[in-house]
Every structure is written in structure tokens, then in C-alpha cells.
Amino acid sequence: MATRTRQSQRRRQMLTRERIVETAVELLDASGDGALTVRALTTRLGTGPGAIYWHIGNMDELLDAAADAVIAAALTTPRDETATTQPDGAATTHLDRAAATPQDEIRAVALGLFDAVAEHPWLAAQLALHITRNPWGPVTLRIFESIGRPVSTLGVPQADWFTTTSTLVHYILGATAQTSQSDEPAAQTETGRAEFLAAASKAWRDLDPDEYPFMRAIADQMREHDDREQFLTGINLVLTGITTTHHPPTDP
Amino acid sequence: MATRTRQSQRRRQMLTRERIVETAVELLDASGDGALTVRALTTRLGTGPGAIYWHIGNMDELLDAAADAVIAAALTTPRDETATTQPDGAATTHLDRAAATPQDEIRAVALGLFDAVAEHPWLAAQLALHITRNPWGPVTLRIFESIGRPVSTLGVPQADWFTTTSTLVHYILGATAQTSQSDEPAAQTETGRAEFLAAASKAWRDLDPDEYPFMRAIADQMREHDDREQFLTGINLVLTGITTTHHPPTDP
DNA sequence: ACCTGAACACCGTTCAAGT
DNA sequence: ACCTGAACACCGTTCAAGT
Numbered sequence: 220m221a222t223r224t225r226q227s228q229r230r231r232q233m234l235t236r237e238r239i240v241e242t243a244v245e246l247l248d249a250s251g252d253g254a255l256t257v258r259a260l261t262t263r264l265g266t267g268p269g270a271i272y273w274h275i276g277n278m279d280e281l282l283d284a285a286a287d288a289v290i291a292a293a294l295t296t297p298r299d300e301t302a303t304t305q306p307d308g309a310a311t312t313h314l315d316r317a318a319a320t321p322q323d324e325i326r327a328v329a330l331g332l333f334d335a336v337a338e339h340p341w342l343a344a345q346l347a348l349h350i351t352r353n354p355w356g357p358v359t360l361r362i363f364e365s366i367g368r369p370v371s372t373l374g375v376p377q378a379d380w381f382t383t384t385s386t387l388v389h390y391i392l393g394a395t396a397q398t399s400q401s402d403e404p405a406a407q408t409e410t411g412r413a414e415f416l417a418a419a420s421k422a423w424r425d426l427d428p429d430e431y432p433f434m435r436a437i438a439d440q441m442r443e444h445d446d447r448e449q450f451l452t453g454i455n456l457v458l459t460g461i462t463t464t465h466h467p468p469t470d471p
Numbered sequence: 472m473a474t475r476t477r478q479s480q481r482r483r484q485m486l487t488r489e490r491i492v493e494t495a496v497e498l499l500d501a502s503g504d505g506a507l508t509v510r511a512l513t514t515r516l517g518t519g520p521g522a523i524y525w526h527i528g529n530m531d532e533l534l535d536a537a538a539d540a541v542i543a544a545a546l547t548t549p550r551d552e553t554a555t556t557q558p559d560g561a562a563t564t565h566l567d568r569a570a571a572t573p574q575d576e577i578r579a580v581a582l583g584l585f586d587a588v589a590e591h592p593w594l595a596a597q598l599a600l601h602i603t604r605n606p607w608g609p610v611t612l613r614i615f616e617s618i619g620r621p622v623s624t625l626g627v628p629q630a631d632w633f634t635t636t637s638t639l640v641h642y643i644l645g646a647t648a649q650t651s652q653s654d655e656p657a658a659q660t661e662t663g664r665a666e667f668l669a670a671a672s673k674a675w676r677d678l679d680p681d682e683y684p685f686m687r688a689i690a691d692q693m694r695e696h697d698d699r700e701q702f703l704t705g706i707n708l709v710l711t712g713i714t715t716t717h718h719p720p721t722d723p
Numbered sequence: 724a725c726c727t728g729a730a731c732a733c734c735g736t737t738c739a740a741g742t
Numbered sequence: 743a744c745c746t747g748a749a750c751a752c753c754g755t756t757c758a759a760g761t
Binding site: 343344347348350351352354355359360363364367368370371377378380381382383384385386388389390391392393394396397398399419422426430431432433434436437440441444449452453455456457458459460461463464 | 595596599600602603604606607611612615616619620622623629630632633634635636637638640641642643644645646648649650651671674678682683684685686688689692693696701704705707708709710711712713715716
């Protein structure tokens with residue numbers, strides 16, 4: 220059902236770079252980081268390794284393409300929930316994105332990335348690796364542009380655009396990397412998450428008091444915290460730092 | 472010269488977990504990420520794979536141990552250069568660390584990590600991976616404690632210690648990950664770096680104006696920026712956000 | 724307790740050969 | 743132009759056997 224081509228067999232569906240990337244994302248989503256192998260792709264697509272390499276250079280390039288595809292989708296599809304808690308206006312349907320403040324726009328982009336990583340746990344490690352290995356590849360470029368555009372309407376002097384945007388992007392990527400749920404399905408469930416937090420919290424309380432006094436002091440906060448909320452708080456801290464530093468124009 | 476044991480042959484020097492980790496760091500420093508293999512270790516240490524695995528569980532554990540060793544060294548050895556530009560006082564030699572403001576302390580720790588990554592380029596990717604895979608392992612714990620301690624003396628309400636410290640740590644790790652020089656020796660030299668920046672800057676100016684107006688606008692800043700200085704500016708932005716949000720005690 | 728070294732299962736990638 | 747599939751070089755890891 221819902222097919223454009225007449226064949227139902229996936230084997231005869233014509234092999235294309237796009238289809239390979241798509242299958243790669245499926246494999247990564249289903250079974251995590253180590254599941255994307257050339258062999259897995261060939262069996263899933265019904266071909267041989269040579270066919271894969273005809274379309275895609277090498278494995279790292281495929282990983283990059285998979286990340287880029289997911290990131291692009293996350294950045295172009297605006298989330299329907301708003302970043303800040305505010306009255307839900309049924310009338311603000313069509314130009315909501317344009318009407319939002321730069322801060323709201325930044326929060327929306329950041330949360331889009333956060334949620335994309337939550338949906339695709341492999342993306343965290345992949346993003347982190349991509350950033351160190353290819354800091355200015357298409358993935359980083361897209362993110363930078365999405366954050367930089369609202370930054371440029373924030374009252375920051377143009378000479379500081381690059382540094383300011385860098386700070387936001389670095390925070391966002393660092394936070395999503397560390398915050399991402401573990402790849403194992405055990406940690407995905409609600410109770411699994413709670414058990415993990417409880418275990419970590421207890422581990423911190425049992426640390427050597429001389430070596431780790433701070434970690435012991437915040438063990439309780441760790442157990443009770445919400446990742447997404449903490450992420451937003453962090454964004455707001457950085458935004459406050461930016462607007463404070465460049466004492467914003469107090470009126471239009 | 473400068474030996475404690477009498478044998479000059481490294482082969483008969485007794486195999487220990489410590490020595491394996493040490494050799495791992497040497498291999499990583501010398502030839503980057505992909506150079507650390509069991510085979511390379513065995514030839515370098517004059518043993519077989521079984522001997523390695525008697526001491527170290529598996530390869531990921533060794534990578535973690537290597538990162539932990541380098542991070543621990545970076546965090547305990549205070550850098551002699553000061554974070555902010557200020558008159559060099561020849562008298563402030565012994566209690567300098569204790570006398571500094573919390574902000575200075577945070578800057579010092581952050582720069583210590585930044586410089587550690589600069590000295591050990593493999594550390595960036597390793598840190599990033601470690602953080603997503605084992606967010607509360609010894610490496611992250613150490614960094615968190617080092618940042619959290621000064622945060623706790625910053626006037627931030629205790630209930631916000633965890634979130635505030637998280638924000639700083641996430642920024643620091645994200646920034647060091649993206650900022651780290653490429654692993655290839657070509658990019659390590661001064662001129663190689665300049666060429667890289669010029670190439671990236673030009674690439675940005677040639678981007679599609681409709682899709683990437685912001686990146687085109689900041690292409691020049693990219694070419695002229697200094698990574699370390701930008702890193703410090705980012706730290707200061709976050710610190711400003713923190714102190715502004717918790718309107719600091721205006722007097723002692 | 725500590726180490727040896729052959730063996731296993733599994734990678735990514737290449738390439739002559741086909742269509 | 744696009745695909746096949748055997749083959750290559752290289753991994754991490756295990757394990758019976760030695761000392």
C-alpha cells in the first residue's frame with residue numbers, strides 16, 4: 220500500500236545514495252551505533268559491498284550524511300510546542316516563527332536539536348565525533364546558521380557575531396552530547412531512567428568526601444533534575460550573559 | 472640516562488596496567504586516534520595480546536584510562552599563566568590559587584582543559600565519546616568537581632549548583648571539542664592553521680546567499696579569530712549570565 | 724599469578740569481472 | 743554507468759597452554 224513503483228520487492232527498487240542513507244538511519248535508530256556496517260547494509264538492501272561503495276565513498280562519509288539528514292530535518296521542521304510557557308494562542312498559527320523574539324527562535328532551534336538527539340540516540344556520539352573531526356562540515360554549518368541568524372538580530376555588535384554564536388553552539392552541542400540517553404534500550408524506559416539517576420546519585424554520595432565534596436553536595440539535585448528543563452535553563456543563562464554583556468537597546 | 476631500574480631493555484621492565492596506559496598515551500600523542508591498537512601495544516611493549524588483556528579488560532577501558540590520566544594531570548597541575556591579563560606579581564607565588572576569585576579559578580580550570588586538548592589532539596574526540604557513552608565516569612566526575620567547587624562560592628543558591636555547573640561544563644566540553652586542532656600533523660603548524668582558516672573563510676563566502684546569509688557575513692571574523700581568546704570570551708559570557716541571573720552580593 | 728601466541732569472528736575496502 | 747562477489751588486510755578478543 221502507498222507505493223509509487225509497482226514492485227513490492229525492495230530488492231528491485233534501484234539503489235541510490237539517498238536510499239542508502241535512509242537505510243543507514245534506520246539501522247542506527249533500530250540498533251545503535253555499532254549496527255551500521257557494510258554487511259548489514261548489503262543484506263538489508265540485497266546487494267554487495269561494491270554497490271554500496273559505488274555510491275558512497277566510505278563509511279565515515281555515510282555516517283556524516285546520515286547525521287546531516289537527521290539534523291536538516293530537525294532544523295527545518297519547526298516544533299509545534301513553544302520553548303517558553305505562554306498562553307496558547309489559537310490565532311498565532313501562521314506567522315508564529317517570524318513573530319517570535321530572537322531568544323525564542325534560539326530556544327526553538329536548540330530544543331529541536333535536543334529532541335532530535337533524544338529520538339536518535341546515536342546522533343549524540345556522531346555529532347560529537349563529527350565536530351572534532353570535521354568542525355566545519357555541512358552539519359555544523361547548518362547548526363551555526365540556524366543559531367547565528369537570530370543572534371544577529373539580538374543587538375550584538377556585528378564584530379561579535381562569530382564569537383557569540385560560537386558560544387551558543389558550543390554549549391548546545393556539549394549539553395546534547397552529555398545529556399543524551401544511553402544507547403541501550405534499558406535506559407530508554409521511564410523506570411530505567413529513574414533507576415539510573417538513583418544509582419548515580421547514590422554513587423556520588425558514597426564518594427570520598429575529601430576528593431569530591433562538591434559532587435556529594437549535589438547528589439540529590441542530580442536525582443531530581445529534568446534534562447530538558449536543565450538544558451533550557453542553561454540556554455537562558457547563556458542568553459542572559461549575551462544580552463547583559465552587550466547591554467541591549469532598551470527600546471525600539 | 473635517568474633510570475631507576477638497572478635494565479635498559481624496556482622489554483623486561485615488568486608489565487603493569489600503569490605502563491600500558493602510559494604507552495597508550497604515547498601512541499595516541501604520536502600518531503593520533505587510530506594508532507592505538509592491541510597490535511601496536513604488543514610490539515611496543517614486547518608482549519602478546521593475552522598479556523594486555525590480563526591487565527586491562529578491553530580497549531574502551533584503556534581509552535578511558537588514558538583520557539582519565541591526562542585529564543587528572545591537567546586538572547591538578549595549575550597553569551602558571553593567569554587567565555586574565557593582569558599585572559604580573561612576582562610575590563603571589565605560593566597561595567595564588569587560593570587567593571584568586573571563583574571566576575579566575577573557573578577560567579584556570581577551563582584553560583587547563585583547553586590546553587590539555589591542544590597538547591593531546593586525540594583527547595577531544597575521546598572526551599566527546601566518553602561523555603556520551605559514560606556521562607558520569609571518572610573523567611566527567613573530575614571535571615565536574617573542579618568546576619563545581621568554585622561555582623559553589625560564587626553566590627549561586629545551592630539549589631542551582633548542579634544546573635549552573637552543568638552549563639559551564641557543557642560549554643567547556645563543547646568548545647574544546649569543536650576547537651581542537653585537527654589530528655593531522657599538517658594542521659598543527661602555524662602556517663597550516665592559517666591556510667585552514669583562510670580556506671574555511673573563503674568557503675563560507677562562496678556559500679549560497681539565500682541558504683547561508685549569516686555564515687557569509689561572519690566569514691572574515693572566522694579568518695581572524697583566535698581560538699583560545701574566543702574560548703575565554705565564551706567562558707566570560709556564561710559567567711556573566713550566571714552572576715547576572717543570581718544578582719551577586721554587591722559587597723562582602 | 725602472569726604471560727605466550729595461535730586462532731576466531733568480524734571489520735572496511737578493493738577490484739577484476741560481469742551487465 | 744552500475745552492480746557482483748571473492749579476496750585482502752586489519753581489527754578486538756579469547757583461550758588452551760606454558761612458567
